[in-house]
Amino acid sequence: MTIKEAIDPAAMQGLIINPYGDLPCAAYCLLEIVDATKARQWLKAIAPEVTRGDIAKPQVGVNLAITYAGVQVLSPSLKAGTFSDAFESGMVSPYRTRILGDTGMSEPAQWSWGSPDETREASAQRLHVLLMLFAANAAGVSDLQSKLLDTMSGSGGLKLLAEPITTAALPNNQEHFGFRDSISQPIIEGTYQQARFAAEQLASAVVKAGEFLLGFNNQYDQPSLSPSVPNDSFATKHLAPSKSVPGMRDLGRYGTYMVVRQLEQNVPGFWNGVKKAAAPDSSEDDIDALAAKLVGRRLDGTPLAAPGTVNNFGYAKEDPLGHGCPVGAHIRRANPRDALGDNPKLSLTTVQGHRLVRRGRSYGTVKTKAERYVQDDVARGLMFICLNADIERQFEFIQSTWLNNPNFNRLQNENDPLTGNADSAPGGYMTIPGCPVRKRLSGIDTFITVKGGAYFFLPSIAALSYLSELN
Numbered sequence: 077m078t079i080k081e082a083i084d085p086a087a088m089q090g091l092i093i094n095p096y097g098d099l100p101c102a103a104y105c106l107l108e109i110v111d112a113t114k115a116r117q118w119l120k121a122i123a124p125e126v127t128r129g130d131i132a133k134p135q136v137g138v139n140l141a142i143t144y145a146g147v148q149v150l151s152p153s154l155k156a157g158t159f160s161d162a163f164e165s166g167m168v169s170p171y172r173t174r175i176l177g178d179t180g181m182s183e184p185a186q187w188s189w190g191s192p193d194e195t196r197e198a199s200a201q202r203l204h205v206l207l208m209l210f211a212a213n214a215a216g217v218s219d220l221q222s223k224l225l226d227t228m229s230g231s232g233g234l235k236l237l238a239e240p241i242t243t244a245a246l247p248n249n250q251e252h253f254g255f256r257d258s259i260s261q262p263i264i265e266g267t268y269q270q271a272r273f274a275a276e277q278l279a280s281a282v283v284k285a286g287e288f289l290l291g292f293n294n295q296y297d298q299p300s301l302s303p304s305v306p307n308d309s310f311a312t313k314h315l316a317p318s319k320s321v322p323g324m325r326d327l328g329r330y331g332t333y334m335v336v337r338q339l340e341q342n343v344p345g346f347w348n349g350v351k352k353a354a355a356p357d358s359s360e361d362d363i364d365a366l367a368a369k370l371v372g373r374r375l376d377g378t379p380l381a382a383p384g385t386v387n388n389f390g391y392a393k394e395d396p397l398g399h400g401c402p403v404g405a406h407i408r409r410a411n412p413r414d415a416l417g418d419n420p421k422l423s424l425t426t427v428q429g430h431r432l433v434r435r436g437r438s439y440g441t442v443k444t445k446a447e448r449y450v451q452d453d454v455a456r457g458l459m460f461i462c463l464n465a466d467i468e469r470q471f472e473f474i475q476s477t478w479l480n481n482p483n484f485n486r487l488q489n490e491n492d493p494l495t496g497n498a499d500s501a502p503g504g505y506m507t508i509p510g511c512p513v514r515k516r517l518s519g520i521d522t523f524i525t526v527k528g529g530a531y532f533f534l535p536s537i538a539a540l541s542y543l544s545e546l547n
């Protein structure tokens with residue numbers, strides 16, 4: 077029998093456990109470390125401002141993550157191989173670009189930040205730290221920004237690489253296409269989320285802490301592979317013993333890996349594409365209904381597979397053939413629940429090893445329903461952010477084996493109709509099962525362009541203080 081470990085929310089950064097729903101405005105500051113000694117001093121100075129997971133209703137949120145390039149500059153004594161391979165090699169290594177499907181317009185060479193092109197201002201080589209600020213309104217974010225960035229320029233250790241990316245929640249928790257978002261999230265076992273949200277969710281939504289927290293047991297009942305450091309007196313002062321590498325100290329415990337991708341959304345492209353795919357003379361309601369088939373939920377978030385619930389559903393019993401929610405719809409690909417293959421129980425077990433805590437936020441002004449077909453030159457999209465202990469098994473797997481896989485769950489030559497890159501499944505097909513006959517849409521375009529991205533380490537509170545002293 078496994079003994080459940082108590083989880084101390086005060087040991088982790090708040091973002092892991094708290095979406096900061098009361099703090100709808102945010103700024104993401106991309107920073108370069110220009111002087112490691114001074115940057116460590118800055119880290120130490122702002123450590124008390126970092127929002128921890130035990131504060132249920134923070135007035136403001138301050139969280140901080142670091143890239144591998146950042147780790148190398150900040151703490152050069154940490155050996156290569158300390159962290160996971162995906163994190164160390166980064167989002168823009170040629171191998172990862174290929175498996176993530178970042179081709180054409182989404183090619184990293186063109187990204188405005190995180191690009192491997194060293195001549196760019198916020199290139200992957202120079203992007204070291206992401207400072208995330210959250211507040212109730214834009215003025216609050218801007219106050220926080222000047223307070224913390226002033227501390228920074230005072231110390232001279234870090235430099236802002238670009239204008240911070242600011243986001244503000246859209247009405248009704250929707251994303252830019254107009255769908256309610258952030259409904260389905262895994263519940264981290266052993267945390268207060270379990271008592272608070274479990275009743276609204278499928279029992280299988282409760283996932284072992286080690287899927288999202290390094291150093292804890294994961295779905296395989298193994299401690300998640302966590303960066304570990306030698307057991308010297310300095311490490312002993314800050315860090316707990318490692319469970320995954322005996323004899324070492326655990327730098328990862330209570331931390332996680334964070335994936336950030338700036339996904340620009342072509343809203344008129346999406347709605348004109350759906351309109352074109354709909355039958356001629358379709359009403360706006362018909363067009364909404366067809367768009368819902370691409371997502372798997374209606375605009376208001378109602379799941380097509382089980383309209384009577386918000387999130388407490390599977391597909392195997394409720395909608396085995398996909399007559400409600402097509403097999404290729406975004407949410408059914410991103411989390412097939414009990415319908416991957418023919419064995420629901422096995423499917424649930426498999427799927428639980430591929431979950432993400434999503435913490436994305438929208439940037440750019442919102443379009444009303446009346447404006448959705450009209451092209452403008454406003455940049456808008458999703459700062460897609462997800463947290464996971466194993467980037468390869470979780471984020472990358474979902475992106476490449478489910479969303480961008482032309483043969484997902486017995487489909488043929490079609491990928492995620494919402495987020496897919498048409499390069500990986502030319503023709504833009506999507507099958508909508510139905511009775512007496514299915515419908516096959518074609519010509520669905522690419523609606524999302526990747527504009528930037530990186531893999532980060534979101535350290536625990538203890539690891540932050542360790543890194544602020546380690547050279």
Ligand code: HEM
Nearest residue numbers: 251255256257258259260339407410411458474475495524
């Ligand atoms: C701009 C791009 C994207 C948009 C507009 C978008 C939109 C949505 C919407 C509307 C939902 C339904 C609400 C919910 O169930 O919470 C959803 C669910 C989800 N999305 Fe996305 N998404 C995007 C990109 C991605 C990416 C890149 C991934 C993963 C690699 C992803 C993973 C998920 C997951 C895991 C769910 C929950 C599915 C479930 O548990 O039923 N999404 N998304």
